[in-house]
Amino acid sequence: MTDDQFGHAMRNRWMLDPAITYLNHGTVGAPPKCVLEAQQKLRDEIERQPSHFLLREVSPKGVGKWKRGRSRLREAADVVAGFLGAKGDDLVFVDNTTSGVNAILRSFDFREGDEVLVPDTAYGGVLHAAQYAARSRSATVRIVEFPKSVRGPGDIVKAIDAAIGPKTRIAIIDHITTGTALVLPVAEIAARCRKRGVAILVDGAHAPGAIHVDIPSLGVDWYTGNLHKWAWSPRSSGVLWVDPARQASLHPAVISWGLDQGITHEFDWPGTRDPTPHLAAPAGLAFMRELGVERVQHYNHELAWNAGCELARQWESKPMGPEDMTGAMITVPLPPHFGSTADDAAALRDVLLFEHQIEVHAGALNNQVCVRISAQIYNEMSDVGRLVNALRLAS
Ligand SMILES: Cc1ncc(COP(=O)(O)O)c(C=O)c1O
Structure with a gap:
């Protein structure tokens, strides 16, 4: 081709x-x-034996009893994680970036007076999630103004660095901004944040598939993004990568059977749902690799x-x-x-x-x-x- x-x-x-x-x-x-066809095949397979598929092939609890090794969801996570330079068990599926951001912010141990740093380019839904998480725990959201005319990545790093204050605990940074469509220098921003003791959550809604992404090399704490935009997955298919040091304290926004059993147990069974957008994600990546x-x-x-x-x-x-x-x-x-x-x-x-x-x-x-x-x-x-x-x- x-x-x-x-x-x-x-x-x-x-x-x-x-x-x-x-x-x-x-x-x-x-x-x-071809991805929709792969998804339909999975749906057909599920509907022949729905309980068996969902309870023994997908649910972490059932898989453990039924077969040694990995669930269908973990196998798909291995493929997606490989595409993003990561290990399968550091990555879980979520419905979309909004769910990923909510899980992280709701799990974060805010203390009174803490500040969440959010750029003025943030996606509206993500800003609301930050405001909601902050206000329910007496923290505040500080909006960083980016320059109106961006000459290079250094302008962005400078703006973030200048906005970090003594109360800043966590920064939410877009990998690719929604309105201005700019690829931000996430690794450089993460380095500054780390140096100043600020945790960093990356909103990668537009990144996987659009640009080369190697999550572990960015040096961030959490990375959540969509596969259903540029990685050609069916909707709704999002991912959440978590630094191993942050995994024990992370919980999904919806709590179910896996509570306190590790991120893969917690996120792989958020209650009964259609797993096909996630199971078909490797088909999107395979098509992109073919081209x-x-x-x-x-x-x-x-x-x-x-x-x-x-x-x-x-x-x-x-x-x-x-x-x-x-x-x-x-x-x-x-x-x-x-x-x-x-x-x-x-x-x-x-x-x-x-x-x-x-x-x-x-x-x-x-x-x-x-x-x-x-x-x-x-x-x-x-x-x-x-x-x-x-x-x-x-x-
Ligand atoms: C930067 C950014 N973050 C988050 C989102 C939300 O994505 P979703 O609706 O898939 O959760 C979008 C949507 O376009 C976005 O552009």
């Missing part, structure tokens, strides 16, 4: 409606057809960067950050006549979809409407050309 076979030639490997130009892979992901992981990531990065430059050229704007902080998504601010508020951005999103059949994320940042383009191997520059034309007509 060569890069010139990516683009619209790949569209038939996805279920996506061919009438829509889909430039929004990052928002809720889109699993390839070439580096090739996929390179194609998506180049397309995202070129798309950002093209949009910026049209409106004498510039992408939110430099190329070395860009992964498979890029955000470009639009000129004032596109509006300045979240409502203006939502209206633009609707016009693009309903009048031009283009699905792309738009939001408001720093009083400017911005477009965030996701680049996936089923996209090509002509999709960006369609977006540029539609934006011209919409303005």
